[in-house]
Amino acid sequence: MSVRNLRQLFAPKSIALVGASERPGSVGATVLRNLLAGGFKGPLYPVNPKYETLAGLRAWPDVTDLPQAPELAVICTPPRTLPGIVRALGELGTRAAIVMSPGVAGARDGRGRSIKQAMLDAANPYLLRILGPDSAGLLAPGIGLNASTAAGGAAPGRIAFVSESGALMTGVLDWARTRGIGFSSFVALGDSADVDFGDALDYLASDPGTGAILLHVESLRYARKFMSAARAAARSKPTLMLKAGRSLEAAAGAACLAGVLATPDDVYDAAIRRAGMLRAYTTGQLFAAVETLARARPLYGERLAILGNGAGPVVLAADALLFGGGAAAQLGEDTVAKLRELVPEWRGSGPLNLHGDAPPERYREVVEVLLREPDASAVLIVHAPNAVVDPAAVARALAPLARATSRNLLACWLGGNGVLEARTIASEAGMPSYRTPEEAVNGFLQIVHYRRNQHLLMEVPASSGDGAPDRERARLLVRQALERGRASGRYLLSDPDTKAILAAYGIPVVPTRAASTAEEAVDAARAIGFPVAVKILSPDVAQKSDVGGVTLDLDTPEAVFAATERMRRRLAELRPDARLDGFIVQAMARNPEAHELIAGAATDPVFGPVILFGHGGLAVEVAADHAVGLPPLNMVLARDLIGRTRVARRLAGYRNHPAADLDAVSAVLVQVSQLVAELPEIVELDINPLLADSRGAVVLDARMRIAMADRSASTLDRLAIRPYPAELEETVQWQGAPLLLRPIRPEDGPAHVALFNALTPDDVRYRMFVRVRELQPAQLARFTQIDYDREMAFIATRPDTHGVQETLAVGRVVADPDNMSAEFAVTVRSDLKGKGLGIMLMHKLIDYCRARGTREIVGEALPQNAPVLGLVRKLGFTVGPLDEEEGVRKFWLDLR
Structure with a gap:
């Protein structure tokens, strides 16, 4: 994730057009015409050895002949020339390039090497940023820049539009011109070999000329990078996405219903909601939404x-x-x-x-x-x-x-x-004004949906739910299942094996045992207690009831024995090809008022593990009532996931049916989320049905697909959103008692308010540089609900005299997207200053930044803040002179 040298791409002061031409219809001629028509005020250097002049401008034979290094190079030459041109530009001092050359992705040189990779390798030593290849270009109307193949320019405005598709560029620009819509930037990413959606979002989020960001997305490659950038952008300005290619096809090779039901479009919808963005389904809806949100008040x-x-x-x-x-x-x-x-x-x-x-x-x-x-x-x-x-x-x-x-x-x-x-x-x-009542109501609903998504954006859940799961037990069960899978070639776990893993994570399951024979089934029924249900255990039968493989309400050993024999004969008649590994015996879950639900997990190729919830039972596919969310979940996010289904209305209670225990259902979803986050071997999971009533929720049937996991990488790298990093917790001794240093969590909000209220007015001014009487809700959310991939806040906490956890101090560090520099701040409760808390948190922050590979840690303070200035000098920081313009003293520590 990087914004390095993107200023030269979005707002260059000089441009070279490599491959400029006057041949009608050529890319070089089209771009040259657009550059001149746009009114760009800086130097423009056409580069082509075939010409001495082009459009009245001196033409240069080669980039090495240019009188100065252009800040931006636009390249329209054949693929084979790209590595050499990029290397020459880097040596000259150019730090950004738009590569319009098509056909680069599959191009090879004479030795069979990838041209695209060779181009990136040539750019890397110079941190030269590349937009493309196969990009239709970039427009920045505010500076008269039209470095594109579009059939016309764009009006200046405050909307940034980022798209993969060059073909979409001309159409959207023409559509926008007829409606008086202007742009701060219009970017066609092309193949996104270097600059991608995440980079563009990071730059535009801090661009003062951009008031809203619109994305047209066909596909994404780096989910974690995109989600961090999108969440950061959506915090500061309306960010909307039009997702192309809304495929309804299920994931190929899915063995569980969750893998079939969680379509790619469902997953993108979940990601958009979780990032705090708003989704549009047409280009018109996209621009209408940004017009509404630009004028909307807080709702x-x-x-x-x-x-x-x-x-x-x-x-x-x-x-x-x-x-x-x-x-x-x-x-x-x-x-x-x-x-x-x-x-x-x-x-x-x-x-x-x-x-x-x-x-x-x-x-x-x-x-x-x-x-x-x-x-x-x-x-x-x-x-x-x-x-x-x-x-x-x-x-x-x-x-x-x-x-x-x-x-x-x-x-x-x-x-x-x-x-x-x-x-x-x-x-x-x-x-906001609309042409029809329907458009007006849709505008209001867009504000509502945006508000909901912004609320979800503030939720950064912990990686662990309530209670302590038996992780070692679960890992042992998964390892044993993998060993059996290597021997048999079957990695789809049976109902009893799946339930054992679920139970290790505290998920309530119906007592279940596996039996190889009818006699063992009778013994299992006696151990569980009558009445019981008996089902066939076959890896070749997905729906047991289709082959008469389920018998309920068996009250005696004789009934169990007879049922197993009937099911054995029935399976042989209807599915002679199916293997019978034995039988499943489980306690009867008798409750006619219970709701049959489905909960599960699947693995998306882009966003990794996803959680599914919906209407369950035999008709789950016909009901087509489900929603998808990204882990990790907490109770708030789990409730939101439930609320996006139609079955949620029934769970709320109706007529003489009491409401289901939604906390219990939500807890199951949180535990499933935790399970798949911590066990990368779990590829798919079905819990169907999950029975829920007013007394709780329990798993009736379940199955799981596992696979070997890449243990060389962090298990958390699979997740699109990094969960609470429990591994950074540390207990230390302070003032003769244990003190916990740990990352901040959203639920620390009340303790954070108490910390703020315990600060003297001078300490508040030293921290915020202005006098603040109370924390606003948005400030509190910003302080306690953080993106652990981008920033860190460690708190020193202990229980007070009533056993309630109190926050004594907080140390915060925010890194830039390149992880080059991180800015820190430390706040200690006013009555506890001078007791070592500040230096303790500073050591924690410095160690954390070093471990992440951050190059330097920086900060600033008012000149009157002698304690902080003394602290950083003690830690080896270099303290600069007073910055007269900003009224602060800045300090920095080289971590290399």
């Missing part, structure tokens, strides 16, 4: 109040809200009474019809009442033009409310030219 609820000047339009809006999964505001009695005074004909519920003759003042009065209603998170005005009321007058009446309110006020102006002025007035007042 503190998810209920919409609707009003308009006609029954038809407001009913259409209400229908769109209902069928879109939204919720209407439930107005309080006081609000209803005030609205009835303003609109006597209104019946007191449902959307408000003000009728066609409602004057602008009526709109204003009604909206004022609704904006004071606690349950109305947002208000939508739907106006249809007529000859009685001027739409612009309505917009002018509402504009002051839109500017003053902290809530979202949206407007739908039905019609064409007659409502253009109203749309303009509303937009200038910060009120």
Whole structure:
């Protein structure tokens, strides 16, 4: 992950076009024309030995002849020339290049070596960044840069668009021009041999000229890198994705239902949600969403109040809200009474019809009442033009409310030219405007979904759930299963073997035993206790009931013996090719009110392990009701996963059926998440059915597919999101008592607030450089909910006199995407300063950064902060002079 030298790519001060041409239709001629038409102000050097001049500019025969090193080189030459050109540019001092040459991926030199790899090897010593190959180029309209093959330029704006597809570039640019949409950057990644989505996101997230980031993604290669960059970008500005290639095909070779059900599109959807981004399904929806989010206020609820000047339009809006999964505001009695005074004909519920003759003042009065209603998170005005009321007058009446309110006020102006002025007035007042009621409601729902995804973004769960799993027991069972698999060639574990591993991780399972013969089945039934269920044990039969391989409610040893014999004969008749390894005997789980669910895991080729949950039982594929999430999960994320299914409504209870114990179901999902995170040999897992009722959840049937794992790499490298690093926990002695130094967790929020409240005003100012009275929720989330792949915060914690864990001090370090430099800060509770906590945490931070290969650790402090300046000098930091402009002293420590 790197932003090194990307400034020269996105905002170069000079450009060389290697392969420039005047031949009509050639890439070199097209790019040269676009560079000149864009109005780029810096030096432009065409390079081609065939020309002395091109388009009135002096042409240079070779890059080695250039009068200076161009910051950016655009290369349009044949693949075989690329390694030499890139090496020459690197030696000259160029640090960024756009390689437009097609056909590089499969090209080989005379010795059969990869041209693409040779090009990257040539660039590597100089940290020369490459966009492409097979890139359609890059536009930065703000500086007049059009280094692309697009048929036309782009208007300046604050939207960055990043796409793999060059073919999409021209179409989107033309579409955007007709709608007045401008861009800060427009990037075609091409083959992404070097610069990829993660790099682009990292650069654009800190680009002050970019207000929103749009991605068009066909495929990803580095999930961990992408997720870290996407989560960082989504924290700072709206980030939206249009995912192409929404394949519904199941994973090839899947042996478990989870592998079949968790389609690639499901997994991308889970990744988008978890990254805090918003998904769009069409190009129009993508740009409409960014327009909405750019004007949206923070949303503190998810209920919409609707009003308009006609029954038809407001009913259409209400229908769109209902069928879109939204919720209407439930107005309080006081609000209803005030609205009835303003609109006597209104019946007191449902959307408000003000009728066609409602004057602008009526709109204003009604909206004022609704904006004071606690349950109305947002208000939508739907106006249809007529000859009685001027739409612009309505917009002018509402504009002051839109500017003053902290809530979202949206407007739908039905019609064409007659409502253009109203749309303009509303937009200038910060009120998102739409052409139809359905578009307006969709805009509101996009804000809702974005809010939910931002909430998920803040969840960084621990790698371990409640309780302590017997990891050694589980690993032993997996090793034994692998040994049996090597001998038999079968790596699909039976129900009893799978349940043993699940039980080691604390997942409740129905008592189950395997039996090789009918006699052993009878002994197993006696040990478990009657009544029991008996099932065939066959690696060749996926659905046991299809061959009569399940018998329930067996109350006696004789019944068990007879059932096994019947099943043996039945299997021989229906599936003579199927092997019978014996029988499964398990306790009967009698509960007609229990819900049959499926929980499981699969392995995605890009994002690694994923968790699946949904409606289970025999009809699981027909029900087609499931959701997918990325591990690691915590209880909040598990609840969100459950809530995205239709079966969640049944689990909440209905009629005489009590609600299921959702905490128990969520705990199973958390434990499954932990299981697959810590045991890389687990490739797929099905728990079907998982029975859930008001008393809890229990596994009835389960199976698992395992495979040899690459133990040379960290088991956590498989995960798209790094879980809580428990291995960094350390217990030390301080003031004669044990003290735990560990990474911060989201649940440390209350203790972090208590730490902040225990600081003196001067200590707060020294830490934040300004006076702050209290931590805002967003600040607290930022401090306690971190991306462990990018930053680290260690806390010193111990139980207080009431046994509640308290935070005494915190040391934080944030590395740049290149891991070259990391900035640190240390905060110690004011009454505990001078007792060694600060230096203890500094040693912890320095050791951590060294282990990660960070080159230097840096910091800054107000000149009055003598304790910190003394501390860093004691640790060997170099302390710089006072920075007069920033009013701080900076210090650094070389870790090499």
